[in-house]
Amino acid sequence: MTLTLERSPPLVRDRDSDLELARSLFDDLRRATSDGKGISRVAYSDRETAALDLIASKARELGLHAGRDAASNLVITLEGSDPALPFIACGSHLDSVPQGGNFDGAAGVVAGLAVLAGFLNEDLRPRRTVKVYGLRGEESARFGRAYIGSRSLLGQLPPGELALPAGDTGRSLGDCMRDVGVDVDRVARGQAIIDAKSVAAWLELHIEQGPVLEARNLPIGIVQGIRGNVRHRTIACIGQAGHSGAVPRWLRHDAVFAAAELISRLDEHWCRFLEQGRDLVVTSGIFGTEAGEQAIARIPGLVSFSIDFRSHSRETLESFYGLFQGECDRIADERGVQFRRDTRCDTPGATLDQVWIERLKAAARERGLEDEEIPSGGGHDAAVFANAGIPSAMVFVRNANGSHNPSEAMDLNDFVHGVAVMRTAISKVIQ
Numbered sequence: 001m002t003l004t005l006e007r008s009p010p011l012v013r014d015r016d017s018d019l020e021l022a023r024s025l026f027d028d029l030r031r032a033t034s035d036g037k038g039i040s041r042v043a044y045s046d047r048e049t050a051a052l053d054l055i056a057s058k059a060r061e062l063g064l065h066a067g068r069d070a071a072s073n074l075v076i077t078l079e080g081s082d083p084a085l086p087f088i089a090c091g092s093h094l095d096s097v098p099q100g101g102n103f104d105g106a107a108g109v110v111a112g113l114a115v116l117a118g119f120l121n122e123d124l125r126p127r128r129t130v131k132v133y134g135l136r137g138e139e140s141a142r143f144g145r146a147y148i149g150s151r152s153l154l155g156q157l158p159p160g161e162l163a164l165p166a167g168d169t170g171r172s173l174g175d176c177m178r179d180v181g182v183d184v185d186r187v188a189r190g191q192a193i194i195d196a197k198s199v200a201a202w203l204e205l206h207i208e209q210g211p212v213l214e215a216r217n218l219p220i221g222i223v224q225g226i227r228g229n230v231r232h233r234t235i236a237c238i239g240q241a242g243h244s245g246a247v248p249r250w251l252r253h254d255a256v257f258a259a260a261e262l263i264s265r266l267d268e269h270w271c272r273f274l275e276q277g278r279d280l281v282v283t284s285g286i287f288g289t290e291a292g293e294q295a296i297a298r299i300p301g302l303v304s305f306s307i308d309f310r311s312h313s314r315e316t317l318e319s320f321y322g323l324f325q326g327e328c329d330r331i332a333d334e335r336g337v338q339f340r341r342d343t344r345c346d347t348p349g350a351t352l353d354q355v356w357i358e359r360l361k362a363a364a365r366e367r368g369l370e371d372e373e374i375p376s377g378g379g380h381d382a383a384v385f386a387n388a389g390i391p392s393a394m395v396f397v398r399n400a401n402g403s404h405n406p407s408e409a410m411d412l413n414d415f416v417h418g419v420a421v422m423r424t425a426i427s428k429v430i431q
Helices: 010-033 044-059 106-121 150-151 160-161 173-179 184-188 212-218 255-275 316-337 355-365 381-387 412-430
Strands: 063-066 074-078 087-093 131-137 199-207 220-226 229-240 281-283 287-289 304-312 338-341 345-347 371-374 394-397
Touching: 010 106, 010 412, 044 106, 044 131, 044 184, 044 345, 074 412, 087 381, 106 131, 106 199, 106 394, 106 412, 131 150, 131 184, 131 255, 150 338, 150 381, 160 173, 160 229, 173 184, 184 220, 199 355, 199 381, 199 412, 212 220, 229 255, 229 281, 229 316, 255 287, 255 316, 281 381, 287 345, 304 338, 316 338, 355 394, 355 412, 371 394, 381 394, 394 412
Parallel strands: 087 131, 087 199, 199 394, 220 371
Antiparallel strands: 063 074, 074 131, 220 394, 229 304, 229 338, 229 345, 281 304, 287 304
8 A cells, every 4th residue: 555645735835844944033033133122223233244144044945145235235146047036025124223123124135035945836937037035124212213224225325324332332334334244335336236237126014103904904915005204314403491489481491381282283283284185204212301410400502303294195294394493483473592403304206016016916816815005104214115116015904002112022823914015016027
C-alpha cells in the first residue's frame, strides 16, 4: 500500500508562512530596538541601522539579494526575467518616533519581504523585477522634516535641509547621514538614485494610525489619498515675566494666556471649517514654558509650541494658515506679546493611483474581504512617490490604540490579510 502525503492548499501554506515570518521578524525588531518602554529607532541612528540589517539578513537567508543604495536605504530584489521593464517597488520605513510602536513603518517592510517570500514558495519567476525598500528617515521627529530617505532616493531633498540639527544631539542631518553610509555629496547635488520612470508602481502597507478600521471591525482598508500638511516645529510666544501677585491683568504680557488664546481661537475656526464640510485636522503637539526659569509665582515670559495643520485640500490649508497668521497678529496686539515662528514646513498631500486602488480592491474581494476605501490622515512615503509621477497605492491594516506610542496593537492575522491582498495584486502585473 502506498501512502500519499497531502500538501496543504496554497492559501493555507502562504498564510502559515506569512504568520511565521512576521512573528519572527517583529519579535526580533522589538528585541533589537526596544528602549525599555517602547521602540526607539530614530532616523539615521544605530538602532535604525540595526533594524535594516536585521531585515537584510532575513532576506539573504531566503535567497534574495539585499543591499543598500546611495542613500543607505535597504533594497531587497527579486530579479525578473526581463530587467529592462520598469520594476514594482513596495515597502515602507524602519525608523520610529522615540518610544514609539513596533509596527509603524516596519509592517510595510516586513509585508514586502513576505510578498517576495510567497513568490519564492510558489517558484514564481516574475517577468518584471520586484523590489522591497526599507526607507530611512520617514518620521519628522528627529530633524523636523519627513520623508528624508524617499526624497533622497528621488533627488528631491533640498541641500539646505542637510544642515538641520538633530533634536537629540544637535548634530546636522548631513553628518548623521554620512555616519550611516549615505553619499551626502550626491544627495546635496539633488542627483536621483533611481529614475522615476524606472518604477512601474509603489505599493505600501501600513498600520492605520487612527481608529476607523477598528470601529468598523474591518481587518484592512484601501487608502484613497494622503493629507498634506503645513507646520511650524517651534513658535515662540514672547511676553514679559513678572511677579504673579504684583502685576494686575491690564499690565500683564502673559505668554501662556496669549498662546492659550491662540489655540482656543484656532479651535473655533476649525469647528467652522468642519461645519462647512472642509477636511482639516489641527494639532499643537508640543507646548510648554521654559522649565529652567519658570515658577508657580512667576508670570511666564516665554512659551514655545508647535503647530500642525493637515488637509487633503491645498486651498483649505492656505485659508486656515491665513487665519492663523491673522490671529497671531491680533493677539500680539491685544496682549502686548510677540509670536516668532521658525521656517514654515510644507508637505504636499497626494492623490493615489485609481488603477492600483481598483486592483487592490479586486484582490481584497478575491480573498473574501471587504474592499473598504479609507483616507490617510498621516503622511507616508507613498506621497513622495505619487507626487514624483509614480503610480502609488496603499493598504491599511487595522491597529488598535493609535500609533506613535508603545501600545500599537496590530493583529498578525489582519497583517496576513494585507500581505495576501498585496501579493495577489502584484502577481497580476509581473508575470
